[in-house]
Amino acid sequence: MVEVPPQTCCGQPAFNSGDRRTARDLALQMIEAFERFDYVVVPSGSCGGMIAKHYPELFEDDPGLSVRAQKLAAKTFELVSFLTDVLGIMQVEAKHAGTCTYHDSCSGLRELGIKRQPRQLLGSVEGLEMVELKDSEVCCGFGGTFAVKYGPISDQIVTEKATNVNATGAKTLLAGDLGCLLNIAGKLSRMGSEVEVRHVAEVLADMTDRPAIGKMGAST
Amino acid sequence: MSVHPTSHSFKDNASRAIADGSVPRALKNVRQNFIDKRVKAVDALPEFEALRESAREIKNHTLAHLDLYLERYEQKVKDSGGHVHFAVDSAEARNIVLDICRKVGARTVTKGKSMISEEIGLNGHLEAAGIVPVETDLGEYIIQLRGETPSHIIAPAVHLTKDQIEKDFRRVHTQLDPNRDLTEKRSLLTEARTMLREKFLAADVGITGANFLIAETGSSVIVTNEGNGDLTQILPRVHIVIASIEKVVPTLEDVSQILRVLARSATGQEMSVYTTFSTGPRRATDVDGPEEYHVVLLDNGRSAMLGTEFQDMLRCIRCAACMNHCPVYHQIGGHAYGWIYPGPMGSVLTPSLIGVDKAGHLPNASTFCGRCESVCPMKIPLPKMMRHWREREFERNLNPAVARYGLGFWAFFAKKPWLYNLSTRVAAKAMKLMGRNKGRFQSLPGLGAWTQYRDFAVPEGETFQAQWKKRAGK
Numbered sequence: 001m002v003e004v005p006p007q008t009c010c011g012q013p014a015f016n017s018g019d020r021r022t023a024r025d026l027a028l029q030m031i032e033a034f035e036r037f038d039y040v041v042v043p044s045g046s047c048g049g050m051i052a053k054h055y056p057e058l059f060e061d062d063p064g065l066s067v068r069a070q071k072l073a074a075k076t077f078e079l080v081s082f083l084t085d086v087l088g089i090m091q092v093e094a095k096h097a098g099t100c101t102y103h104d105s106c107s108g109l110r111e112l113g114i115k116r117q118p119r120q121l122l123g124s125v126e127g128l129e130m131v132e133l134k135d136s137e138v139c140c141g142f143g144g145t146f147a148v149k150y151g152p153i154s155d156q157i158v159t160e161k162a163t164n165v166n167a168t169g170a171k172t173l174l175a176g177d178l179g180c181l182l183n184i185a186g187k188l189s190r191m192g193s194e195v196e197v198r199h200v201a202e203v204l205a206d207m208t209d210r211p212a213i214g215k216m217g218a219s220t
Numbered sequence: 221m222s223v224h225p226t227s228h229s230f231k232d233n234a235s236r237a238i239a240d241g242s243v244p245r246a247l248k249n250v251r252q253n254f255i256d257k258r259v260k261a262v263d264a265l266p267e268f269e270a271l272r273e274s275a276r277e278i279k280n281h282t283l284a285h286l287d288l289y290l291e292r293y294e295q296k297v298k299d300s301g302g303h304v305h306f307a308v309d310s311a312e313a314r315n316i317v318l319d320i321c322r323k324v325g326a327r328t329v330t331k332g333k334s335m336i337s338e339e340i341g342l343n344g345h346l347e348a349a350g351i352v353p354v355e356t357d358l359g360e361y362i363i364q365l366r367g368e369t370p371s372h373i374i375a376p377a378v379h380l381t382k383d384q385i386e387k388d389f390r391r392v393h394t395q396l397d398p399n400r401d402l403t404e405k406r407s408l409l410t411e412a413r414t415m416l417r418e419k420f421l422a423a424d425v426g427i428t429g430a431n432f433l434i435a436e437t438g439s440s441v442i443v444t445n446e447g448n449g450d451l452t453q454i455l456p457r458v459h460i461v462i463a464s465i466e467k468v469v470p471t472l473e474d475v476s477q478i479l480r481v482l483a484r485s486a487t488g489q490e491m492s493v494y495t496t497f498s499t500g501p502r503r504a505t506d507v508d509g510p511e512e513y514h515v516v517l518l519d520n521g522r523s524a525m526l527g528t529e530f531q532d533m534l535r536c537i538r539c540a541a542c543m544n545h546c547p548v549y550h551q552i553g554g555h556a557y558g559w560i561y562p563g564p565m566g567s568v569l570t571p572s573l574i575g576v577d578k579a580g581h582l583p584n585a586s587t588f589c590g591r592c593e594s595v596c597p598m599k600i601p602l603p604k605m606m607r608h609w610r611e612r613e614f615e616r617n618l619n620p621a622v623a624r625y626g627l628g629f630w631a632f633f634a635k636k637p638w639l640y641n642l643s644t645r646v647a648a649k650a651m652k653l654m655g656r657n658k659g660r661f662q663s664l665p666g667l668g669a670w671t672q673y674r675d676f677a678v679p680e681g682e683t684f685q686a687q688w689k690k691r692a693g694k
């Protein structure tokens with residue numbers, strides 16, 4: 001059974017801005033909302049990384065809370081990793097015609113070890129052809145507030161990413177992190193690229209009949 | 221601190237580098253090379269991970285007993301006939317070196333590559349006293365010709381293209397045939413060597429840095445690929461080693477362990493071409509070596525890092541893997557960081573050494589992509605420590621008011637699930653209405669810093685939580 005309890009944010013923006021107090025408050029709110037479940041599944045690598053890697057660190061100095069944080073961390077999974085690593089699903093029933101390429105989001109890749117799992121599942125999607133993205137493991141330049149605080153640098157990085165995406169000739173770019181998706185989609189769209197950008201879950205759930213990120217107005 | 225830092229104008233420095241374009245272009249030519257070679261070297265050594273772990277342990281142990289190992293090192297240097305000078309800060313270190321040079325009446329000083337020399341601003345100090353410092357590492361030689369500081373800790377001139385260097389050589393080496401062929405990289409090296417040969421012989425003092433200092437033997441170790449360091453320390457009458465205190469390691473065995481991760485991480489070599497040990501002045505039975513041997517040990521804020529959340533940074537062996545893999549460094553180059561140490565290691569170290577009030581941008585200008593930490597041979601948690609700097613800034617109210625205000629505003633909502641839910645739902649609907657038939661915003665009030673460079677996707681109109689509720693209600 002799947003439940004979506006009332007929730008807000010995992011606190012990563014506060015944590016990465018140096019506001020440890022707010023980060024702890026929000027983390028505690030999350031622990032309280034989620035600790036009664038067997039598994040917590042998160043559709044974004046960076047939020048998953050926050051809970052699985054940084055919550056324990058956040059409560060290091062508080063023995064009671066640190067145990068609760070560690071317990072929550074141990075049962076929190078990024079969506080695709082949950083499907084493959086926990087449920088053992090190796091293929092999905094979905095169709096998606098055309099070539100796709102995949103961006104390895106930093107937190108998912110380096111904090112949660114997500115690399116082969118999405119490729120495994122995407123490989124089973126009917127009609128889908130994967131092309132690897134050059135420098136797929138390089139950051140897209142989002143970095144939360146970095147994208148607005150250091151706009152010109154962020155822009156250079158995402159421009160390089162978008163250029164690599166275009167060069168694959170793929171019709172669709174997939175990733176497992178919302179920040180990266182918004183960032184790369186925004187740049188591709190500004191460059192006038194035709195590549196559509198989707199969360200990998202949209203393809204795996206066979207929901208690609210809905211508009212891609214930033215393409216909503218175009219089809220309604 | 222001596223070299224005047226411009227880290228506070230990091231944003232302008234970065235924008236200038238981007239607008240000019242020559243730095244990112246030069247870096248593009250080399251960065252993949254560093255990255256590919258490292259991967260190859262690491263993949264070829266199955267025990268690399270284990271070595272990383274043991275390198276980390278060696279340094280952790282040393283740092284926990286730093287005073288002890290420094291004492292032991294000092295004693296060993298003295299036993300072998302050398303002198304050790306402790307310098308609290310840059311000014312003291314510069315003066316110690318100048319004093320030694322003056323005492324022996326030095327006019328020319330050759331130098332091996334040393335970041336500590338850059339940190340203390342040694343060249344300018346010697347020049348002001350009428351002594352000519354000559355950089356003998358090719359990269360250092362080039363930037364000395366240009367009056368620049370290094371932009372990278374192991375490849376000081378990496379921000380320059382070959383054409384730029386050729387131009388500099390033609391500008392400065394006017395005594396050579398103007399029609400000579402300098403198209404090959406090799407020919408640049410050969411030309412620099414020719415120019416340097418007489419300097420090596422004329423030098424009264426040779427100054428080198430140190431990759432390691434060995435407590436057990438009192439030796440200093442340098443690794444180079446050009447052999448210039450050897451000539452610098454063997455030919456002159458006096459050899460001065462300048463190094464920071466955290467370079468000490470207990471034993472020879474420890475050094476050989478760490479060396480196995482150093483070159484692989486730095487240049488993807490198994491070993492650098494030259495690994496040179498020097499211990500004290502020439503002994504009666506030695507065929508060569510200096511008559512005098514001095515070591516200047518610089519603190520400059522490092523001992524204050526011990527016992528703090530920044531202690532791990534002192535494990536750094538200056539391999540540069542972190543900057544070689546940094547997406548921010550790739551776009552702006554090393555000079556934008558505004559002081560001696562660029563890239564991720566600089567973003568942690570610089571605030572420690574010159575103050576976070578002057579270098580506050582550096583730990584903020586990171587996407588926290590984590591690639592630096594993943595390649596750091598010493599397993600230094602660089603993003604975590606940058607975050608610690610952000611925490612210190614936050615505590616001291618050093619970050620911009622707008623950012624604090626925005627964060628506080630957001631936190632107010634995020635701490636109240638019902639309100640957060642409501643407001644995100646309203647926002648999603650409102651944005652859908654505003655962006656009707658567009659799919660993307662090309663500008664958006666309050667998000668100008670985003671939409672200046674990229675579009676903002678119009679949300680579908682309903683948050684996930686609202687959609688989920690609807691589905692569940694069906």
Ligand code: SF4
Nearest residue numbers: 536537539540542596
């Ligand atoms: S921080 Fe790590 S990767 Fe960077 S220079 Fe130091 S040892 Fe090398």
